[in-house]
Amino acid sequence: MNADSPLQLLGGLTAREFLRDYWQKKPLLIRQAIPDFESPLTPDELAGLSLEEEIESRLVIEHGEQPWELRRGPFAEDTYQNLPERDWTLLVQAVDQFIPEVAELLEHFHFLPSWRIDDVMISFAAPGGGVGPHFDNYDVFLLQGYGQRRWRLGQMCDGDSALLEHADLRILADFQGSDEWVLEPGDMLYLPPRLAHFGTAEDDCMTYSIGFRAPSAAEVLTHFTDFLAQFLADEERYSDAGQQPVSDPYQIQHDVLERLKALLAEHMGDERLLLTWFGQFMTEPRYPERIAGTPIEEQELLDALAQGALLIRNPSARLAWSEVDEDLLLFASGNSRLLPGNLRELLRTLCAADALHLENLEPWLRDDEGRKLVCELVKQGSLEFADE
Numbered sequence: 389m390n391a392d393s394p395l396q397l398l399g400g401l402t403a404r405e406f407l408r409d410y411w412q413k414k415p416l417l418i419r420q421a422i423p424d425f426e427s428p429l430t431p432d433e434l435a436g437l438s439l440e441e442e443i444e445s446r447l448v449i450e451h452g453e454q455p456w457e458l459r460r461g462p463f464a465e466d467t468y469q470n471l472p473e474r475d476w477t478l479l480v481q482a483v484d485q486f487i488p489e490v491a492e493l494l495e496h497f498h499f500l501p502s503w504r505i506d507d508v509m510i511s512f513a514a515p516g517g518g519v520g521p522h523f524d525n526y527d528v529f530l531l532q533g534y535g536q537r538r539w540r541l542g543q544m545c546d547g548d549s550a551l552l553e554h555a556d557l558r559i560l561a562d563f564q565g566s567d568e569w570v571l572e573p574g575d576m577l578y579l580p581p582r583l584a585h586f587g588t589a590e591d592d593c594m595t596y597s598i599g600f601r602a603p604s605a606a607e608v609l610t611h612f613t614d615f616l617a618q619f620l621a622d623e624e625r626y627s628d629a630g631q632q633p634v635s636d637p638y639q640i641q642h643d644v645l646e647r648l649k650a651l652l653a654e655h656m657g658d659e660r661l662l663l664t665w666f667g668q669f670m671t672e673p674r675y676p677e678r679i680a681g682t683p684i685e686e687q688e689l690l691d692a693l694a695q696g697a698l699l700i701r702n703p704s705a706r707l708a709w710s711e712v713d714e715d716l717l718l719f720a721s722g723n724s725r726l727l728p729g730n731l732r733e734l735l736r737t738l739c740a741a742d743a744l745h746l747e748n749l750e751p752w753l754r755d756d757e758g759r760k761l762v763c764e765l766v767k768q769g770s771l772e773f774a775d776e
């Protein structure tokens with residue numbers, strides 16, 4: 389993808405311009421971001437997904453048993469016959485992991501790191517339906533898939549913004565509306581984190597939310613230090629060799645801070661461990677139970693490939709890679725593996741190719757490390773055989 393060619397998806401902006409002027413900063417409305425976009429799912433099919441045990445879904449009913457009633461799926465078959473005519477919405481999470489045509493939409497966003505992408509949530513709303521004025525802590529692209537939705541934008545919010553009293557939903561008590569647009573299929577709205585927004589269906593409508601994720605500072609600190617601590621021996625301790633005699637034994641002197649800061653810096657500054665932790669953390673799957681793995685021997689794998697078998701990425705797996713000095717790190721669904729630098733093209737292929745087969749794997753299957761890696765990924769479940 390060329391960062392300097394204008395993209396229809398971004399309303400004619402280049403990826404570089406969009407990232408410079410809008411990303412994480414301000415909203416952007418793009419008419420016909422995907423011209424003549426046709427939703428790969430119908431409202432009935434979306435409702436069908438919400439009956440499935442393994443799929444996360446929610447219903448928000450504005451005038452339900454209490455205002456803004458929230459119900460969590462999976463739902464019973466007859467749920468939809470008993471809903472009011474209007475003012476309710478169904479939200480289905482991570483549809484990209486279940487419907488390949490929805491996963492394909494993510495290819496439009498390859499100008500951003502794939503590990504920043506959370507999921508594609510799809511909502512269906514009856515006329516008037518929505519989840520109330522709110523803000524999110526994440527970037528989102530709202531692609532209109534079917535029917536029309538009115539979006540109202542509001543103020544920038546933070547943790548101090550007043551919310552309605554509600555056990556489950558974070559609805560803003562005060563919404564200061566500014567811009568307002570009606571989106572048609574193919575139109576898209578980008579919203580930066582913390583910008584208040586309020587979407588309501590004009591008619592039966594479906595919206596695709598391409599959501600991003602970013603770890604909180606608290607998550608980075610707690611998870612990284614937990615990870616680091618595994619590598620630290622109990623003998624390694626605060627040390628005050630060179631301590632001067634103290635005048636008041638009850639005072640904590642400031643030279644203590646210097647020693648603590650040095651201890652923290654020594655460990656927190658380990659770039660190799662930081663990278664390893666981050667790659668593992670950011671590739672942790674949303675649904676680990678969907679990454680089962682298959683016990684397989686190298687020879688069986690080679691035979692299967694020789695007979696024309698196709699390997700695909702498990703739709704629930706996350707892959708990423710990185711460089712560390714002369715070596716490479718592959719991250720696969722929360723695991724990492726240190727690999728020699730000559731496997732760079734294999735790693736790129738594993739992460740990006742639609743399918744793996746004898747042709748694109750052949751040169752790597754003759755390499756011990758390469759062959760072992762492909763086999764491990766099948767065993768671990770990040771790669772799986774395509775159903776014939």
Ligand SMILES: [Mn+2]
Pocket residue numbers: 522523524585
């Ligand atoms: Mn939102």
